[in-house]
Amino acid sequence: MKKIISLILVGLIIIGITSLTGCQKDAVYEKFTDYSFDYFDTVTTIIGYEKSKQDFDKNCDKIKGLLDEYHKLYTIYNRYDGINNLCLINSVKDSEHSELKVDQKIIDMLNFAKEMYELSDGKLNIAMGCVLSIWHNYRQDGISSPINAKLPPYESLIKANEHTDINNLIIDEKSGTVYISDPQMKLDVGAVAKGYAVEKIAEYMKQNGMDGYLLNVGGNVRAVGNRRDGKKWTIGIENPDTDDTEKTYIEYLEINDMSLVTSGSYQRFYTVDGKNYHHIIDPETLMPSDRYLSISVLCESSAYADALSTALFSMELEDGHKLIESLKDVEAMWVITNGQQIYSSKFKDYCTKE
Amino acid sequence: MLKSDGLKKVKNDLILVGVICTLSLVGFLIFKLTMKDGNRVSVSINGEEKYSYSITDNVETDIITGNNGENNNTLVIKDRKAYIKSATCPDKICVGHRPISKDGETIVCLPHKIVVSITEGK
Numbered sequence: 004m005k006k007i008i009s010l011i012l013v014g015l016i017i018i019g020i021t022s023l024t025g026c027q028k029d030a031v032y033e034k035f036t037d038y039s040f041d042y043f044d045t046v047t048t049i050i051g052y053e054k055s056k057q058d059f060d061k062n063c064d065k066i067k068g069l070l071d072e073y074h075k076l077y078t079i080y081n082r083y084d085g086i087n088n089l090c091l092i093n094s095v096k097d098s099e100h101s102e103l104k105v106d107q108k109i110i111d112m113l114n115f116a117k118e119m120y121e122l123s124d125g126k127l128n129i130a131m132g133c134v135l136s137i138w139h140n141y142r143q144d145g146i147s148s149p150i151n152a153k154l155p156p157y158e159s160l161i162k163a164n165e166h167t168d169i170n171n172l173i174i175d176e177k178s179g180t181v182y183i184s185d186p187q188m189k190l191d192v193g194a195v196a197k198g199y200a201v202e203k204i205a206e207y208m209k210q211n212g213m214d215g216y217l218l219n220v221g222g223n224v225r226a227v228g229n230r231r232d233g234k235k236w237t238i239g240i241e242n243p244d245t246d247d248t249e250k251t252y253i254e255y256l257e258i259n260d261m262s263l264v265t266s267g268s269y270q271r272f273y274t275v276d277g278k279n280y281h282h283i284i285d286p287e288t289l290m291p292s293d294r295y296l297s298i299s300v301l302c303e304s305s306a307y308a309d310a311l312s313t314a315l316f317s318m319e320l321e322d323g324h325k326l327i328e329s330l331k332d333v334e335a336m337w338v339i340t341n342g343q344q345i346y347s348s349k350f351k352d353y354c355t356k357e
Numbered sequence: 358m359l360k361s362d363g364l365k366k367v368k369n370d371l372i373l374v375g376v377i378c379t380l381s382l383v384g385f386l387i388f389k390l391t392m393k394d395g396n397r398v399s400v401s402i403n404g405e406e407k408y409s410y411s412i413t414d415n416v417e418t419d420i421i422t423g424n425n426g427e428n429n430n431t432l433v434i435k436d437r438k439a440y441i442k443s444a445t446c447p448d449k450i451c452v453g454h455r456p457i458s459k460d461g462e463t464i465v466c467l468p469h470k471i472v473v474s475i476t477e478g479k
């Protein structure tokens with residue numbers, strides 16, 4: 004009897020002490036935040052709890068060094084001297100020199116993208132570069148000159164879509180080379196590269212004792228390890244109905260060592276004749292898919308969360324729901340066009356009232 | 358003798374548990390409270406904090422950026438809320454963003470590399 008009581012007490016004390024050290028450490032660890040605009044064409048936020056600004060800056064420099072490296076390898080918009088990156092892969096034309104030796108980080112990411120293509124039944128296709136670049140150009144022009152905003156001619160999209168077969172991306176693991184056998188095909192890794200890079204950086208951080216950090220690369224949120232003050236991160240999911248001034252956030256999630264990625268049709272869009280056209284293009288219709296206002300995916304890996312949130316956008320709710328439920332420890336929330344929120348089976352376990 | 362010793366120990370443990378539970382509850386409450394309204398409005402340009410205001414200030418100010426000062430975002434702080442009233446950026450996402458007031462909230466102007474953030478402050 005006595006033994007049972009003391010066991011129960013020990014249990015209680017452990018719970019108590021964990022929360023107590025949470026309070027004590029609070030005084031020692033200070034919160035630091037860093038913003039940068041140099042990676043993946045978006046804003047990066049790094050938040051960490053450290054004893055001094057120097058400790059934080061030291062870790063930030065390492066994280067940013069890695070972000071810089073991945074950005075330069077994965078960008079399709081810029082070339083860098085001495086780096087065989089995605090932009091170079093896309094521009095190699097000469098069939099004699101078309102097998103390009105690339106960094107293992109590129110091969111791993113492309114293999115992951117192929118895996119996502121299979122998993123999403125082709126809804127996520129990095130070989131869609133030709134189609135996506137047409138939309139990209141029309142969107143950029145439409146944003147900088149709204150009066151002249153136009154939709155891409157459908158014929159041009161259909162024509163571009165003839166060069167989107169991912170099987171024409173040939174990866175030779177042994178020689179470390181990449182080759183596109185369709186000379187007109189282009190890669191656009193926008194839906195996978197950022198999340199994949201963030202996940203690889205999170206792995207590095209965990210191995211090097213940088214626990215308790217939060218990386219947010221353009222809405223790709225990765226909570227790395229457990230926070231040093233024993234608390235969880237609270238993350239609000241924005242209300243995609245931007246006209247609703249009352250309700251800024253539709254859900255608050257409490258997470259540790261997980262990723263949350265929200266893809267929205269409400270942020271990167273342009274307007275033609277009063278209708279908004281966003282940046283996630285359905286591979287079947289070649290048009291922006293208009294089933295959802297936003298989709299949030301919650302799972303440990305930032306790579307999966309990023310890729311799945313884009314793939315789900317082009318999938319029927321029922322199919323997407325089935326896919327998420329078939330994956331272990333992956334949850335999602337869909338906001339359909341009428342504002343209704345649909346949840347996967349355990350998504351709400353992470354929700355908190357605020 | 359042995360029996361009462363044991364009982365005493367249990368009693369002490371119970372008190373300890375009581376104190377710890379109360380403390381952690383206080384800690385929890387503080388955490389929840391700081392999730393609420395922030396105190397400072399911080400403006401950073403390309404990662405460097407340039408301006409900081411109290412959320413209780415009444416401010417309407419032009420944030421000038423760009424190599425030749427060609428970019429402008431007009432920041433307003435009013436009624437404990439901060440928002441961008443107008444901007445010369447092409448996408449105007451910062452202008453469309455709702456007013457912010459809670460600790461940790463941000464408004465980002467990507468083209469002008471501006472982050473307006475709400476912090477706990479001191």
Ligand SMILES: [Zn+2]
Nearest residue numbers: 444446451466
């Ligand atoms: Zn702006």
